[in-house]
Amino acid sequence: MRLKSFYAKSVAEAMRMVRVSLGGDAIIVATREEDGGVRLTAAIEEDDNPRMPSARGGRMRTSQPAEDAVDVAQEVTDALHRHGTPAAIAEKMVNAIVGLDTDDPVKALGAALDSVFTFHPLGEGRFERPLMLVGPPGVGKTLAVAKLAARAVFGNRSIGIITTDTVRAGGVEQLAAFTRLMKLRLVTVEDPAALADAIDVNQGVEQIVIDSAGRNPFNAEDMAELRCLLAANPVEPVLVLPAGIDAVEATEMSTLFRAMGVRRILVTRLDLTRRFGSMLAAVYESQLDFSDMSNTPRVANGLAPLNSELLARLMMPDQERGPRTSRQTGTHS
Ligand SMILES: Nc1nc2c(ncn2[C@@H]2O[C@H](COP(=O)(O)OP(=O)(O)OP(=O)(O)O)[C@@H](O)[C@H]2O)c(=O)[nH]1
Ligand SMILES: [Mg+2]
Structure with a gap:
């Protein structure tokens, strides 16, 4: 028996995902409300000897030719x-x-x-909890905060921006430059208690997004500080990680951040990446859900909710114009 969980905004949508992914024989074994939506866990009996189509010449059971x-x-x-x-x-x-x-x-x-994989985008409406973007240094956290701010402003949503990155020289200034342009107030906090106050100050806004200092997941002191910040505040930490880094490194990092309470990942630099296998490995092994993806250094666009169709299109750019009409032979005409 194989179990898989599906998150969606409505039961109907989650049921559709179950059918597409597992087929009509899947049985729903659990339903629970989560983050304003619903998570269904479905089970399917598996063939004792599932046949894996090989890269060359495998056969599939199918109603098609x-x-x-x-x-x-x-x-x-x-x-x-x-x-x-x-x-x-x-x-x-x-x-x-x-x-x-x-x-x-x-x-x-x-x-x-x-x-x-489970796809659970950040969404454009009211956030259940403030989102804190966390991750190693230089992965695109601050740019993603700025993109979220721009998305909210363009979508006429109220947003509160907070930064806890007061350690690195220029950390606050980098974000302040974005928020000034967008005429948003940036609240800077130095310690866990101040973060709670900053969240209180923003009460009533639809979205609260918190930038954080880069943390080395292999450094115990860095991670203890993050744990402390998260324990004192009702925020959702979202991991930011670039695609294209080594699979084992990415898996170790994701797993360490998962242990801090991270459940969703926002993937950056898809525009600079041609091979997504390491990202798939890290997300699979650390059991995170995909949320959104960033594929440009420009603030005004390039943060998109990630779903299986979009990821498939990005992975098969040559198929963008639609399915192949004749079998490719590897020779050029
Ligand atoms: N091409 C491209 N560049 C990106 C993307 N996301 C981030 N960057 C670039 O990556 C660099 C680092 O981005 P930041 O947002 O400063 O990263 P950070 O995680 O906040 O870094 P620290 O605060 O130092 O930990 C910047 O030059 C960004 O413009 C992306 O999706 N595509
Ligand atoms: Mg930053």
Whole structure:
């Protein structure tokens, strides 16, 4: 039996995700309210000997002509391989699309991503809790705070911006330059108690976003400080991490931040990354949910809610114009 949980704003949407990902035979085993939405856990009985389509010449059980089905599985397998996805994760994902009724490789990859990962964007409405962007130094936390601020302002949402990054020279000034431009007030706090007051000051606004100092996850003192800050305040820490770093490093970092209470990851620098396998490995191993993604250094745009279709499109840019119409042979015409 395989269990997988799905988060959505409504039960109907979560049920749709269950059907797409696990098929009509899935059984709902748990339902709970979470962050203004609902999380369903569904179970499906698995074949004792699931057949993994191999990269070359594997066969799929499908209602479609076998040749099309093989092509789709093969293209998904090839894409995962090109991205450097660890074999065990790729195998799990390809197994999940056995029997899927589509000849569109992007759609198939989207379904495969959905079967293994949970997508839980930050959302554009009222936040349940203030969000604190946390992560190692230089990963794009402050830029992501500025992007969230811009998104709120453009969407006519009230937003309160707080920074706890008073240690690094220029930490506050970098964000102050953005908030001045957007005519937002920036509240600077030096200690956990002051953070609680800054959150109180912002009560009534729809979104509160907190920038934080870069923390080295392998440094016990850095992480103890972060733990202290989080323990004293009802905030949700969201991990910010760039795509494209080494898979083992990224996995260790994500796992250490998860131990601090992080459940969602905001991935940056997708514009600078061609291979997403290490990001997939880190998110899979540390059991985080994908939230949003950043793919430009510009503040005004480039922060998008991440979902399986978007991630699949980013992973298969050559398929952007739609499914392949004839089988590619590797020769150029
Ligand atoms: N191309 C590109 N650059 C990015 C992206 N996100 C962040 N950056 C750049 O990465 C650099 C670091 O970004 P910051 O937002 O300052 O990173 P930080 O995590 O706040 O850094 P510290 O506060 O020093 O820990 C800046 O030059 C950003 O413009 C992205 O998605 N794409
Ligand atoms: Mg910063």
